[in-house]
Amino acid sequence: MKLQSILTAAILLCTSTIFAQNKITAHTDKAETTINRDIYGHFAEHLGRCIYDGFYVGEGSSIENVRGFRVDIIDALREMQIPLLRWPGGCFADTYNWKDGIGPKSERPSIVNVHWGGVTEDNSFGTHEFLDFCELIGADAYINLNVGSGSVREAKEWVEYVTSANKSPMTEWRKQNGREEPWKVKYWGIGNENWGCGGNMTPEYYADLYRNYATYCHGADYKIAGGANVADYNWTEVLMKKLERYKHIVDGLSLHYYVHPGGWGNKGSARDFDEAEYHLTMQKTYYMEELINNHSAIMDKYDPKKQIDMIVDEWGAWYDCEPGTNPGFLYQQNTLRDAILAGIHLNIFNNHADRIKMANIAQMVNVIQSVILTREDKMLLTPTYYIFKMYSVHQDATLVPLDVETEMYTVDGKEIPALNASASVKDGKLNMTVCNLNPNQEEEIEYAFDGDYKNATGMIVTGDKLQSLNDFDQPEEVSLKEFKVGKPKNGKIKLKIPAKSVVLITLD
Structure with missing residues (x-):
């Protein structure tokens, strides 16, 4: 194998490995508990x-x-x-x-x-x-x-x-x-x-x-x-x-x-x-x-x-x-x-x-x-x-159990999960809320689910910096905005969750 091919294969392997660390699987078939x-x-x-x-x-x-x-x-x-x-x-x-x-x-x-x-x-x-x-x-x-x-x-x-x-x-x-x-x-x-x-x-x-x-x-x-x-x-x-x-x-x-x-x-x-x-x-x-x-x-x-x-x-x-x-x-x-x-x-x-x-x-x-x-x-x-x-x-939606595989967010040798999520189903819609704690990088996620969902929409709360706030002179510095996502395909969707953000993904 040529050197370039070896390098390309190594890069693809590393990329695949990193991506696989961020994977969320929703089990709608196990949804049974109501979220009060x-x-x-x-x-x-x-x-x-x-x-x-x-x-x-x-x-x-x-x-x-x-x-x-x-x-x-x-x-x-x-x-x-x-x-x-x-x-x-x-x-x-x-x-x-x-x-x-x-x-x-x-x-x-x-x-x-x-x-x-x-x-x-x-x-x-x-x-x-x-x-x-x-x-x-x-x-x-x-x-x-x-x-x-x-x-x-x-x-x-x-x-x-x-x-x-x-x-x-x-x-x-x-x-x-x-x-x-x-x-x-x-x-x-x-x-x-x-x-x-x-x-x-x-x-x-x-x-x-x-x-x-x-x-x-x-x-x-x-x-x-x-x-x-x-x-x-x-x-x-x-x-x-x-x-x-x-x-x-x-x-x-x-x-x-x-x-x-x-x-x-x-x-x-x-x-x-x-x-x-x-x-x-x-x-x-x-x-x-x-x-x-x-x-x-x-x-x-x-x-x-x-x-x-x-x-x-x-x-x-x-x-x-x-x-x-x-x-x-x-x-x-x-x-x-x-x-x-x-x-x-x-x-x-x-x-x-x-x-x-x-x-x-x-x-x-x-x-x-x-x-x-x-x-x-x-x-x-x-x-x-x-x-x-x-x-x-x-x-009052029904909790959908999630398997969450996530990279870690590390500072001064202390690490915590970079991603945190929950999901529920109601009125035929699957909603997942996910937090990206990492303030320095977006997190790519492979989101897998069962069910025939054709469309996806999103909303996001984020800001320019962690210290961003709403004050009486600037009351809308941080607010709820539309977040664009691609279409689901074969029970999966690829997501890029921006740094320091909370995102809602809705599938219907």
């Missing part, structure tokens, strides 16, 4: 400018509003197809007496928000306002009860006030306050972070207290127990063991995990970071997979039939607050890095849809990893917003 739409839920706590001066500005505001709620935010959330909203906390939930937020606003007592900034709130936003807002945006409601400083009777009466159609002092009070028919609120959290701000309890004590509360909260159809902080596997072990005989009063167990590259003492900047810090952020993002696997293994031991769901009701990127802002308000910017982080999380949740039935990113407006930021009458949509809008195709 509530995996795409959100969280609104009485924290900083999330509610007040966020989506709720009051009826007297000069900003266009409906009963005090910003019209632009209502429209944006409906377009994003928000399925679920959690409230009132968070840590705030276990200091909140719901009766302070009921009745004429002029007669409601004030409260000091001891957890978040020490500010005084006038309780003008309460149960009626929250449930009114959920109806306006087309989202289901998830209410967290106060276990840390409340009482069983207080919790019982709140559930009755909201859900009961019977004649009682609570339902009569509701009617006097303008709501004749009960609301349909499915999800009820019994406490929040009871290992910390929710009471600094032991798992043994909380498990007993949970049973006490859950027994009396008639009308709460779906009850969620306060679960572990990150890798506290003992908490999950104790709760699952002590609640094993009480599956009739526990439907879900929560898990909380935040990504902060610098640790709690120095979480890092939301906008000023280098590639090494970005890579570390992605490493910590992938840690969610390990947490889910390990907590699921414990849950499976006591609940092999998966009667108790995993509820990841707080997750997201948590950095240092923006310089010059109130440190108790947790206001941070949102870059392309956060869009990729969100895409990875949602792919992971999709792929564990057999156990995970709800997840709530923290938080919806102006706090931590928000989908919306506001400044006076201005509003902008963050890169994370566009990920949720893109991924809405997975809501």
Whole structure:
């Protein structure tokens, strides 16, 4: 063989080998698990400018509003197809007496928000306002009860006030306050972070207290127990063991995990970071997979039939607050890095849809990893917003298992998978969302699937650099755009996923 032919063959062999490392195979014949739409839920706590001066500005505001709620935010959330909203906390939930937020606003007592900034709130936003807002945006409601400083009777009466159609002092009070028919609120959290701000309890004590509360909260159809902080596997072990005989009063167990590259003492900047810090952020993002696997293994031991769901009701990127802002308000910017982080999380949740039935990113407006930021009458949509809008195709779709062969993305000797993906089928369309974590090169993929799909379309979220963001002067620096792909052929399609991007591929 001539030297040129040998070189050509070697190049082709190397190219083929490299290409083969990026291969995704979709098994539509094994699609059977529904991706619960509530995996795409959100969280609104009485924290900083999330509610007040966020989506709720009051009826007297000069900003266009409906009963005090910003019209632009209502429209944006409906377009994003928000399925679920959690409230009132968070840590705030276990200091909140719901009766302070009921009745004429002029007669409601004030409260000091001891957890978040020490500010005084006038309780003008309460149960009626929250449930009114959920109806306006087309989202289901998830209410967290106060276990840390409340009482069983207080919790019982709140559930009755909201859900009961019977004649009682609570339902009569509701009617006097303008709501004749009960609301349909499915999800009820019994406490929040009871290992910390929710009471600094032991798992043994909380498990007993949970049973006490859950027994009396008639009308709460779906009850969620306060679960572990990150890798506290003992908490999950104790709760699952002590609640094993009480599956009739526990439907879900929560898990909380935040990504902060610098640790709690120095979480890092939301906008000023280098590639090494970005890579570390992605490493910590992938840690969610390990947490889910390990907590699921414990849950499976006591609940092999998966009667108790995993509820990841707080997750997201948590950095240092923006310089010059109130440190108790947790206001941070949102870059392309956060869009990729969100895409990875949602792919992971999709792929564990057999156990995970709800997840709530923290938080919806102006706090931590928000989908919306506001400044006076201005509003902008963050890169994370566009990920949720893109991924809405997975809501209530059927999970399609994937085999993913991927190259690795390496920085300072540490390697993580460059590609992360999930897929689902709905209304005859096969949708795959794939993240390319590598900021330096596009990744070629051979995407194989069964089924007679003739056409392919795509959408993409990316930017000029990892630090790209939307600001009030440039609100569309990062957005959702069309992504051109070729036609499928013989059950395959060749894709080139650009560097630092999240892509949606739709086959029909």
